Amino acid sequence: MTASSKSAAQASTANPVSTEQSPAERGRALRDTLGQFATGVTVITTLDANGLPVGMTVNSFNSVSLDPALILWSIDRGSLSYDAFTQGERFVVHVLKGDQQHVSNLFAGRGADKFGQVKWHSGPGNIPQLDDCAALFHCRRAQNIEGGDHTILLGEVLEFSAGGGEPLIFHRGRYRALAGE
Numbered sequence: 001m002t003a004s005s006k007s008a009a010q011a012s013t014a015n016p017v018s019t020e021q022s023p024a025e026r027g028r029a030l031r032d033t034l035g036q037f038a039t040g041v042t043v044i045t046t047l048d049a050n051g052l053p054v055g056m057t058v059n060s061f062n063s064v065s066l067d068p069a070l071i072l073w074s075i076d077r078g079s080l081s082y083d084a085f086t087q088g089e090r091f092v093v094h095v096l097k098g099d100q101q102h103v104s105n106l107f108a109g110r111g112a113d114k115f116g117q118v119k120w121h122s123g124p125g126n127i128p129q130l131d132d133c134a135a136l137f138h139c140r141r142a143q144n145i146e147g148g149d150h151t152i153l154l155g156e157v158l159e160f161s162a163g164g165g166e167p168l169i170f171h172r173g174r175y176r177a178l179a180g181e
């Protein structure tokens with residue numbers, strides 16, 4: 001097999017994808033290979049400049065620091081919610097439970113009516129808070145860091161709580177359940 005005939009599916013540790021591939025092939029392979037990293041799934045909410053609830057599904061969430069308490073996630077510059085999140089003062093991260101695939105799909109819809117179909121209320125700072133989730137983190141937006149076609153948002157955790165339950169997992173473009181212990 002020549003280097004240029006390598007597809008995303010054929011990328012392997014023995015045949016790394018390199019700069020020899022076309023940008024399109026490389027992009028597809030990079031996305032697929034990053035998908036090997038299993039993550040949880042979150043819905044992150046805020047208010048837009050008109051005070052309307054905004055939210056999106058996010059799996060780039062991660063912990064950064066315990067003291068001070070910091071978390072991060074990254075937002076696509078093309079998201080309709082981009083201005084609301086990159087300019088808003090606060091946001092809330094909801095870690096989804098294993099039975100909340102439908103919530104993940106709902107909030108992954110572009111500009112959809114997301115809040116008409118879930119139970120939520122106004123939490124601290126009036127930020128929309130989903131009634132059901134495995135854990136939540138109320139954050140103050142501490143810093144925006146440029147990251148290519150995304151912007152990394154660093155959040156200072158102000159309040160947090162754990163609802164428990166099994167988490168929703170995302171791996172290779174599919175939802176999964178945790179394997180039994």
Ligand SMILES: Cc1cc2nc3c(=O)[nH]c(=O)nc-3n(C[C@H](O)[C@H](O)[C@H](O)COP(=O)(O)O)c2cc1C
Binds near residue numbers: 055059075081170
């Ligand atoms: C499992 C999953 C994880 C996602 N993670 C992110 C993410 O970390 N950052 C991001 O910008 N978009 C992410 N998305 C895509 C957004 O949820 C999607 O683009 C959404 O439509 C954005 O909403 P908006 O355009 O109404 O703002 C993810 C989607 C799914 C299904």
